[in-house]
Amino acid sequence: MNRPIVYAIFIAAVLGLGLLIGYNNIPGEWYQSLAKPAFNPPNWVFAPVWSILYVMIGIAGARIFLDHLRTAAMRLWLAQMMLNFLWSPLFFGMQDISSAMIVILALVIxxxxxxxxxxxxDRLSALLFLPYLAWVAFATALNSAILLMN
Known part of the structure; x- marks a missing residue:
């Protein structure tokens, strides 16, 4: 396989789907009306953070796909993508904070x-996921606080 093409496909797919899901699940009046903790970042922070993370997730996915396709790492990569893409429609689209909490707990795991x-x-792929792990742990705390406050 042509490695650069695989990388481009993974990055484009992850970033593109992530942006599409984000665009279709924009925080609206409902989200603005919720009580939020003091550590809730401003809305403008989320798009750039997720864009950077999605590129890193795409790179890690391509690396695992190319070199370790039939491993637990590849299965976990696929699982976390499904959970990641499920969270926004649950939280923002369906306004289901409790179900989103269950999904984000599974995502962090x-x-x-x-x-x-x-x-x-593949140490580099693992390292690429550390900022993502930190962000998802933060998002889990945020989801939990919003759930408790509302």
Whole structure:
């Protein structure tokens, strides 16, 4: 396989789907009306952070796909993508904070699992997921606080 093409496909797919889901699940009046914790970042922070993370997720996915396709790391990469793309429609689209909380807890486990599963095989992919793990852990705390406050 042509490695640069695989990287381009993974990055474009992850970033493109992430942006599409974000565009279709924009925080609106409902989200603005919710009580939020003091550590809630301003709305403008989310798009650039997710864009950078999606590029890193795409790179890690391509690396695992190319070199470790039939491994737990690849399965965890796929699982975390499904959970990631499910969260926004649940939280913002369906306004279901409780279900979104369940999904984000599963997501943080899947992301941590990917880091562990890829650490020995592909350290760079594991390292690319550490900022993502930190952000998802923060988002889990934020989702939890919003759930408790509303």
């Amino acid at each position: 899947a992301v941590a699992g990917f880091v562990v599963a890829s650490w020995q095989r």
